[in-house]
Amino acid sequence: MRYIPNSPEERAEMLHQIGLDSAADLFASIPDELRLKRDLNTPDALSEIELLAGFDAMSARNPGARRATFLGAGAYSHYIPTVVDHVISRSEFFTAYTPYQPEISQGTLQVIFEFQTLVCQLTGMDVANASMYDGSTALAEAVLMAERITKRSKVIACGAVHPEYLEVCKTYVQHAGIELQHVDFDQATGQTSGALADALDDKTAAILVQSPNFFGCIEDVTRLAEQAHAAGALLVVAVTEAISLGLLKSPGAAGADIVVAEGQSFGVPLSFGGPYVGLFATREKYARQIPGRLVGEAYDKNGNRGFVLTLATREQHIRREKATSNICTNEGLIALAATVYLETMGKRGLQEVAVQCAQKTAYASKRLAKLKGFSVPFTAPRFNEFAVRAPVGARELLSRLAAEKNINGGLALSRYFPERPNDFLVCVTETNSRAEIDALVDGLAALAANGSR
């Protein structure tokens, strides 16, 4: 096997040196009855040529990856500067592990320190951790953290939080004695409704809101923060489209207590849903309640600045069942990718990409709203996603658009909301050219006009 340095001959010699006769002797401590007496029924070894041909053939059966696309809903198609993949392909980064030994891990440590800083700057918060698995699990961890801080047990989720994020929260809290309450969104605006106020009480640990929300609507986070704080609760803000942070008021400035985000938009390929990276930030005063790893500044005896993993007493390897989270391996390399992305785009790039998204979305939504039979059901301002109501079933319409026009037109909302058969969610980013947007609009118009087949 070409990944194993020692040849069979060398291994035989090593066995001999340690006084064994055969490889089987290495496993003498495994009771014989537990030993597998046959070969595993997994494939024969493939050469690189064969293996790549096999994966290429499988990848060819993913036509979704080759279309102009308006799919968003928690995973976004953004431009990734070429440098990102180069940097994360440096052996020194991708074949290192968690920087337990700072003297020979300063590369990873300084990167994480920069990542933490960037997350704080973008979210408007004081402290950020070294990453969570993704946005959805980060939200679940935020719920648990809110409970720890407030010692209250009810959490209210605003209606338009990503349905999969809510499912994950539900799973996480099911045995934690936390009641997860879900208030409906306003059907006209698409934002959090007045029902929230009714649900809020002195058992409420936190309000969870996503902004821009699942329908692309920008929530009034400032008002929600005020409401939450008035009730002695925390405001947890989730962001699935992190590019919005380049343009929208930061959750921190709006008064959030914990901010989580999916960092995929920051230079990470779609890759069928992962690996992505969860961003997690909070206020200074809650720093010791934060889950996951933290990197901090430290000095050696000569006064040289370096970085170390710190506040480890929050973590499972020290605190075991009393830890703030069970997380150990996180998303280091993806956090690196996000860091490279953010530094390459820089202040001006992050602003421009966000403005382009907003402008292109405005253009697309205006054109779609004017289409005969189509409407845009929600009135709230939006960033780069919006719901569209078609005159026909959206699922069928979109699948014809894919088949006949080679466009992924968006997400049929019936996937999560069966009561919305004609609605679909359109996402427009800087990667969608005007020609693509026009093709989407014209394609939908043509298909809707000649009705269901």
Next chain:
Amino acid sequence: MRYIPNSPEERAEMLHQIGLDSAADLFASIPDELRLKRDLNTPDALSEIELLAGFDAMSARNPGARRATFLGAGAYSHYIPTVVDHVISRSEFFTAYTPYQPEISQGTLQVIFEFQTLVCQLTGMDVANASMYDGSTALAEAVLMAERITKRSKVIACGAVHPEYLEVCKTYVQHAGIELQHVDFDQATGQTSGALADALDDKTAAILVQSPNFFGCIEDVTRLAEQAHAAGALLVVAVTEAISLGLLKSPGAAGADIVVAEGQSFGVPLSFGGPYVGLFATREKYARQIPGRLVGEAYDKNGNRGFVLTLATREQHIRREKATSNICTNEGLIALAATVYLETMGKRGLQEVAVQCAQKTAYASKRLAKLKGFSVPFTAPRFNEFAVRAPVGARELLSRLAAEKNINGGLALSRYFPERPNDFLVCVTETNSRAEIDALVDGLAALAANGSR
């Protein structure tokens, strides 16, 4: 411009510091009449997105790159282990220059030393240089070197040397007072003919032979070496298909004095003809006549082994017009690729790949020889290329094979030999599956059967 670190503001400040008012002042020493008073008429700056879209669109107009292929004739489709591109993409290798400063260039220097050693091992020679531009220019340099060594002025090229190599030699020697004589090959065997003996005389500096030759025929290098040496001439052996060195008798063992080869087969993509890498090796006694760079072992004052550029007195930067060659920049990174390839494949891999080529070629030639109307014109043993004679015009036949069967069937020999309209050169390597070979044979049979359209 994002590749220029200093911002316009910083540049203004720097200008100020050195006492200038504007960037234009930097060019005050250029007479005004010579200054370009307009913008260059080159394209507007493109973003990565636009640029990649443009190149992708151009690459899509290269259908030749996407077919099963039997094209060889000096550039070969071989399997390239994935590690090769990873290694040559390390910044430390590809963004360094010629290792003029050994203390901070030992990486490049040790690689070249290994490259030189590997070239010696494969060719059976004593000394190899750090690379030439490619096989064709290496051959031209070998001619010049033979003249320097023998002080004789005639060089005899065997008939089946690659036509483009011969053209390059012709260009190089046209002002060097060297007569380049070309003897025809044997029409039956495809090897060097008896005419060579007649041409050989005491003015002959060298015989040039390619083996396997342009038609894939293995030459009797040992005999040619004897003939050359008997006449006081040198034998220069060129190898365009370096993979053959894994199986065939090394030119060194056969008596060659100078061996040149195209190293493209060693892990280098086809890339429409370059960059490739010329291998150049000779006998110990001619070391000081070798063109190009050499790396040698050296020691520091603590006895640590290192490597340095050596015997520089042969080179242009010291010897100027008296140098052994004008070469300066060579093919460092491609030599690295070849080194990674050779070390990854190793002894066993180089043997196996060569045997696979020979076996698959034997299979293909047997099948083609049996096809109605087709024949294999040359009888000499071959490595992985052979000429085929079709019952119809080869150029037309191959272009229909490409259009209708999506196979590059080989090279129509009329490109170089107008007198051979029906002949084409087929190359089979380890990357051609049996299914591809069968498709080639069946495709040719079908197309030849239903005649010219």
Next chain:
Amino acid sequence: MTSAMNPKITKVTSHISHNEALIFERSQPGRIGYKLPPLDVDESPLDQIIPLEFRRDDDLEGVPEVSEVDVIRHFTRMSTWNYSIDLGMYPLGSCTMKYNSRLNEKVARIPGFAALHPLSEERDAQGALQVIYELQNHLAEITGLAGVSLQPAAGAHGEMTGVMIIRAFIDARDGAGASAKRRTMLIPDSAHGTNPASAHLSGFSVKTIRSTAEGFTDLDHLRELCAHGDVAGLMLTNPNTLGLFEKNIKEICQIVHEAGGLVYMDGANMNALVGIARPGDMGVDVIHLNLHKTFSTPHGGGGPGCGPCCCTKELEPFLPVPRIVKNGQEYKLDFNHPQSIGRVKAFFGNYGMMLRALSYIQTHGHDGIREATEAAVLNSRYIAHGLASDYDKPFAAPSMHEVVFTDKRQSRKGVHTLDIAKRLMDYGFHPMTIYFPLIVQGAMLIEPTESVGHQELDQFIEAMKAIAREALEDPELVLNAPHSTRIGRLDEAAAARRPVLRWKPKQAATAG
């Protein structure tokens, strides 16, 4: 003074290493590192799209402004400060730092996978689903456990999933709410910290099982703890974190099962077992694997991972949804599992790691994965043999893929595990895992993996022996190590006391 002059140190020499400030310190107003295509649609006034009150007004203060060249030099320089697998042996016990193949990286970047949206329709993603499906099957075969979910993002996430499955199963078996009474999760004192943390997250209370002096689960203690009728399950690592195969695993499973509990196996150490023995054959009910250990997906400086959860047919209904199934020739998402614990992550998990793991399995073949296991255990045993005369080896049983030593002998001279670890850096090695497992005082857990040749193993053994001699003859040398790294030991206590967790612009700098 340079290590080059120390003849014992063969693996490294000292050389210049580039400094690099924080990017925020490199930033200069006006520098640009990006370019987008020009906006090609009719522009609307921004206020019409998004009212001012919803927009940021801080001009992204502090976000750096640098050129692409700055970015490349910044990260290239920083990268050179890291130790990594590609530079050499990385014997971090419990972490299985094996070779991360370049082929796997290439596979993960094939555009047909990398550009695929997770909410694509099934028919648009058949190839991607096939990858998941095939990997599930291979992992089922390797573990001997039929049900597989690839959704968990790392080992701890897989633990949480598995433990929740146990809980859901008990409720289903014994009636809703039953698990509220069976609240005890048994965990050996040698277990990894994630085990109790995951159990806690799932609402269990943890009881700790003692290990015997020989390093195995104490069966008597286990029996005792199982006697109260409140045991939901046991979380056991096998080989355990001492590198020893729990030879009584069958009996252990039996005891727990008889007490009405289930057995969770932490599969982090599967690199000792693949192709040799299968948890499913031992009586284990549910397990997680670390694809980022056993199946070589890169550790990436701390992730991403992938922590598949594998379980018996009986537990399969409780796995997270969606499950990926094959229906005739078609791959489908199956949400219809009413007993499922639910989703543990948006979408399908860390898909890119699944591509790599499948590539690993296909590259090795069934014989190659067994060969890897043999080579890994052999390397560990070779080290165990090589160091036995110089270091205290607290357990006599033969080690599997990793081996634990202690600083017992060296500590007599005041040299502790931490010091030995730091001194190893001077010899050019990444240290082993230290002070874990917690039950071994001064533990040094060494896992060479199969990816090291015997010359480098010998160098490691030589280095460790040299350090043992230094501890005796020149303890100060060891206590002050490392001597050859770009930075010395950092004051971690001070860092934790007044944590500085982000860069901030210097107030003064703007004024001055």
Next chain:
Amino acid sequence: MTSAMNPKITKVTSHISHNEALIFERSQPGRIGYKLPPLDVDESPLDQIIPLEFRRDDDLEGVPEVSEVDVIRHFTRMSTWNYSIDLGMYPLGSCTMKYNSRLNEKVARIPGFAALHPLSEERDAQGALQVIYELQNHLAEITGLAGVSLQPAAGAHGEMTGVMIIRAFIDARDGAGASAKRRTMLIPDSAHGTNPASAHLSGFSVKTIRSTAEGFTDLDHLRELCAHGDVAGLMLTNPNTLGLFEKNIKEICQIVHEAGGLVYMDGANMNALVGIARPGDMGVDVIHLNLHKTFSTPHGGGGPGCGPCCCTKELEPFLPVPRIVKNGQEYKLDFNHPQSIGRVKAFFGNYGMMLRALSYIQTHGHDGIREATEAAVLNSRYIAHGLASDYDKPFAAPSMHEVVFTDKRQSRKGVHTLDIAKRLMDYGFHPMTIYFPLIVQGAMLIEPTESVGHQELDQFIEAMKAIAREALEDPELVLNAPHSTRIGRLDEAAAARRPVLRWKPKQAATAG
């Protein structure tokens, strides 16, 4: 002792660096690093295919046997011993070590180009030919010279091509064999060594023109040398190798032209001129460019390069064949140039470099390439200004993209250019080009390029100033430099005396 402790040294610190033997020393019989698909055709006895006498019988003796992991660690370790552009400023004069963009690397690897065979039919390669055609046009516009061939593989190869074109032109103009009488090629004493070597290769005899004390071509000497009726041409570098623009270029061209000769310009220094001034407008007849300098294709540790030859319309018929032309909408290979000097390389030249150069031109845009020139000259001028008080600057004229200093002041204390260069390494910089041009005693030719920010320029200036002080105060420190590299100064004289140019198996090792 470590540089970290030297407060003047801000760019580097010392750190561990991994050792690595030659691969031949790592090799072990039986190790395997590759796998091929199984042979899938019916096998013939090898003797039937290729008779024994034609096959090797040495079992590839000495070729290494290693695993893929060995390969990765081998090259990764060795790579870390190199200085590179990505680590910092690389001010090698005359080499234009500018940033090599990752985008260009990606473009060159697009499968539609990378997998294209050079002997593909024209219709199968229209996209590839378009790349060549467009790049030709851009280079013609940039140089102001209409005829372009991209065939030459490097600068020296372009020189040979250009000089041969001059020769062919003279024969065509003055009658066959005329060039045999016009055998003189004039070359300034400051020229790069490749110029005379290339002229010699083309059968010319070289006469050297003196430079003036101000660093320019001596017009009187030029006139004198032109007076004999035997001048075929002049090879002039502009800006010359002293970094000075030859302000009399127009007059120089006139003198040569009046003498019946042609003017070849070595375009290695075009990074000072792109977008600012065009050789074609100066009276130059033919030029080569170095795409691996001005147009940023990577230097790769010594190549590959690409040395396009650009010439006037008059000289175009003599360019190498095939030429790439556009015929309506179709790109074609045009072999029909009977006056061509012939082919200088198989196929079309270093095509991968053309892709990168076109990408460079498109990325910069017409304003960006001008901006790059301005930034490059500014950086050089900034250094010239910064070092003027500490080092001897032999020429007063303002430098263009590079500047030459000498060791005149330092050599009084016995410190020479070589020592200064070596000491720069301790400060974390790659040295400048030294002892070139040959006419300047102790030359230090510094070319920062546009790819360096002002902070690093300041660091460089500080380092040079510090070395100047050290030369005064502690010359031994400089004379024994470098102190912080993994290896000290190597004995090059000994290496050349008894050259060891390859590894050989130790005879004894097999016996022992």
